Amino acid sequence: MTKADIVDVIASATGLTKVETEAVVDGFISTVINALKDGKxxxxxxxxxxxxxxxxxxxxxxxxxxxxxxxxxxxxxxxxxxxxxxxxxxxxxxxxxxxxxxxxxxxx
Incomplete structure (x- = not known):
């Protein structure tokens, strides 16, 4: 399952657009990366x-x-x-x- 597949599944389940869903998924990934970079x-x-x-x-x-x-x-x-x-x-x-x-x- 790719990031695009995850976006499709979440968009279908929530009624959000794919653009909105991709922004949320990207935000989650960025938050995880930045926290790990900070040693959290x-x-x-x-x-x-x-x-x-x-x-x-x-x-x-x-x-x-x-x-x-x-x-x-x-x-x-x-x-x-x-x-x-x-x-x-x-x-x-x-x-x-x-x-x-x-x-x-x-x-x-």
Whole structure:
């Protein structure tokens, strides 16, 4: 589902125009981004929470060349799903049969 799909669903459900709905969705996204840039946590009950986590600097390896690379300390945004949303998703999907995929199957 893309942002345009979300705008369409919300516009249909609320009676707002797509332009108005897109402004609301853009406002929500901007608010989340600006709060995370300011180091603030965001909690939406029943949905999840956003936060920024500090990752320590480390020495990594370039997988293509094998050369050691220094990765500086940096911050990453994280999203943690709420227990309520996890439960809803699991209840809805637990009876769906997913195809078995083996890692050693030949590519076609």
């Amino acid at each position: 946590n965001i909690e939406i009950r029943g949905f999840g929470s956003y936060k920024v986590k500090k990752r320590k600097g480390r020495i990594a390896r370039n997988p293509r060349t094998g050369e050691q690379v220094i990765v500086d300390e940096h911050f990453v945004p994280l999203f943690k799903v709420s227990k309520e949303l996890k439960t809803l998703v699991n209840e809805n999907l637990k009876n769906i049969q997913f195809p078995n995929i083996t890692l050693d199957s030949p590519k076609q």
